[in-house]
Each structure stands twice: as structure tokens, then as C-alpha cells.
Amino acid sequence: MSTGKMHFEYQVEGGNFSAAGFPSSQVKKTLKQLNVDGNVIRRTVVALYEAEVNIVAHAYNGIISVDIDTEKITILLKDEGPGIADIKKAMEIGYSTATPEVREMGFGAGMGLSNMKTNADHLNITSEVGKGTIVEIINYFHQ
Amino acid sequence: MTVSDIAVSLGLKIYGGENGLSREISGGYTSDLLSDVMGHAGAGKVWITLQTHKNIMAIASLKELAAIILVKEYLPEKDMLDQSNIEDIPVLGTSDEAFEISGKLFNLLNRR
Incomplete structure (x- = not known):
């Protein structure tokens, strides 16, 4: 297990909030089993959960692929959806195009x-x- | 101080996740915005909120929170409750508003 590479894929369905969080919790379990540093696990899970929720809240469907090797975790989230017109604007805190229903849930x-x-x-x-939209997240196990 | 201790001291209702009542508490975090909690609440915190859906439990589990307190007699939705029992993260309740219960919890945790 220590030298091998691992690959996982998860389907994400737009609008299905009740399934949200499953990939993040699976990734968390796997990283724990691999004895990855707790801080790295926490950061990875936050980044992945947010990216997943964005697919659920904005896109029609998506695929999350996760690759883990001895040095790092690479997560690729690809969705079919409306896309982001202005990524710089979207990065601003407080800017959102979420619907009122989604906001009511606290997202x-x-x-x-x-x-x-x-x-x-x-x-x-x-x-x-x-x-x-395609989102790529990479976190390294040894800082 | 454990979840059970604060439930007794603050007279909180226990809706679910009883197996997690022995969890140790590191503090509290009051917010109804999920990304705010995701970004800022640390492990072992008690999350005070009026949100009652299943995604609350997903965040509580990922962030390793100790418990949830629902304010103003809000009741957990069934799938939130089910998930609380699966994750062993207690969902508690109060008739207080968020300001009041946050103040009480703060005082309780900082008494010593």
C-alpha cells in the first residue's frame, strides 16, 4: 500500500444535495489509512467538499477523479454546466450566483x-x- | 468537558447521535453559512445553527465537530437525524436564540 498508486472516481449529480460529501468522506478515510498528516487531510477535505458542492449547486453533472501517490493527492473535478464567465470575480469573497433555494440551505x-x-x-x-468547468486541486503530503 | 456535560448544564434536548455524547468539546462556533463553518470551525467544536438538513452532518463529520445545537426549537430533518446516528455526532436542541445559547456555552466553557 505504501508504494502503490491509487485511483478513484465519483459521479456527481447536479442538484442532489443529499449525496454531497460522499467523495470527501471516502477520500478522508483513505488518507487516514495511509497515515497522511492530519492537517493535510483537513485541508484536502475542505477544498474537495467545496469543489463538489459547486458542481451540485451549479452544474448538471460531473466526475471527480482522485489520484494518490506517495507524494501527493491530485483531484480533478470536471463538470457539464453553465461554466464560469468571470473566474476572477467568482474568486472574490461574497460573490455568488447561487439560487435563493441554495442560499437558504446556507450554501x-x-x-x-x-x-x-x-x-x-x-x-x-x-x-x-x-x-x-474543470477544477484541479493538488495537495502535497510533505510540506 | 463532554457533549453530555453541556447537554445537562444547558438543559439541551438530545435528538440523535447519542453514541457521541462522550465526545470532548474544544469550543463553539456559531454560523448558518456552511462554507464559513467549513473554512473556520476547528475539530471538537460545537456548531450552533438553525440549519436542519443532512449537509450539516456531512460538514460536522468532515470537520470532526463534537456536536450540533439547533436553536429556537428548530427540529432536524429525518435524513439529518439518520446521519447523526450513523456518524455518532449528537444533534442537540434549545428554545434559545443563537446569541443566547452561544453566550451560555461560552460562559460554561470559560468558567474554570
């Missing part, structure tokens, strides 16, 4: 992308309006 406060940035060693977001 959509415009803090998600900032949480992702704070909790990822490497964060890359690319998006095409009308097609979808």
Missing part, C-alpha cells in the same frame, strides 16, 4: 472558492461558458 455565500484556494497547495480552474 452560496461566496466563500467556497476562497476556501478552496486557502486549502489547496495548487488550484487551477478553467471554464468555458455554456460547456462546463
Whole structure:
């Protein structure tokens, strides 16, 4: 287990909030089993959960692929959805395009992308309006 | 101080997650915005909120929170309660508003 590479994939369904958090909790369990540093686990889980919730809240569907090797965890979240017109604007704290229903649940406060940035060693977001968004998160196990 | 201790001292109702009543408490965090809690609440905190849906438990579990206190007699939705029992993270309740129960918990935790 210590030398191998691991790969996981999860489907995410837009609008299905009741399933949200499953990939994050699976990744957390796996990293714990691998004895990854607790702080790295906490940061990874926050970044992944926020990215997943963005797919649920904004996109039609998505795929999360997770790759773990001895040095790092690489998470790729690809969705089919409306895309982000202005990524710089979306990164601003408090800016959100979430619906009133989503906000009522306590999501959509415009803090998600900032949480992702704070909790990822490497964060890359690319998006095409009308097609979808790709988010890449990389966290290293040894800082 | 454990979740059970504060439940007794503050007269809180216990809706679910009884197996987690022995969890140790490190403090509290009061917010209804999920990303705020995700970004700022530390492990072992008691989360005071009026949100009653299942995603609260997902965040509580990922952040390793000790318990949830629902304010103003808000009741947990069934799937929140089910998840509370699966995760062994207690969901507690009070008739107090968030300001009042936060103050009481703060005083209780800082008494010594």
C-alpha cells in the first residue's frame, strides 16, 4: 500500500444535495489509512467538499477523479454546466450566483472558492461558458 | 468537558447521535453559512445553527465537530437525524436564540 498508486472516481449529480460529501468522506478515510498528516487531510477535505458542492449547486453533472501517490493527492473535478464567465470575480469573497433555494440551505455565500484556494497547495480552474468547468486541486503530503 | 456535560448544564434536548455524547468539546462556533463553518470551525467544536438538513452532518463529520445545537426549537430533518446516528455526532436542541445559547456555552466553557 505504501508504494502503490491509487485511483478513484465519483459521479456527481447536479442538484442532489443529499449525496454531497460522499467523495470527501471516502477520500478522508483513505488518507487516514495511509497515515497522511492530519492537517493535510483537513485541508484536502475542505477544498474537495467545496469543489463538489459547486458542481451540485451549479452544474448538471460531473466526475471527480482522485489520484494518490506517495507524494501527493491530485483531484480533478470536471463538470457539464453553465461554466464560469468571470473566474476572477467568482474568486472574490461574497460573490455568488447561487439560487435563493441554495442560499437558504446556507450554501452560496461566496466563500467556497476562497476556501478552496486557502486549502489547496495548487488550484487551477478553467471554464468555458455554456460547456462546463474543470477544477484541479493538488495537495502535497510533505510540506 | 463532554457533549453530555453541556447537554445537562444547558438543559439541551438530545435528538440523535447519542453514541457521541462522550465526545470532548474544544469550543463553539456559531454560523448558518456552511462554507464559513467549513473554512473556520476547528475539530471538537460545537456548531450552533438553525440549519436542519443532512449537509450539516456531512460538514460536522468532515470537520470532526463534537456536536450540533439547533436553536429556537428548530427540529432536524429525518435524513439529518439518520446521519447523526450513523456518524455518532449528537444533534442537540434549545428554545434559545443563537446569541443566547452561544453566550451560555461560552460562559460554561470559560468558567474554570
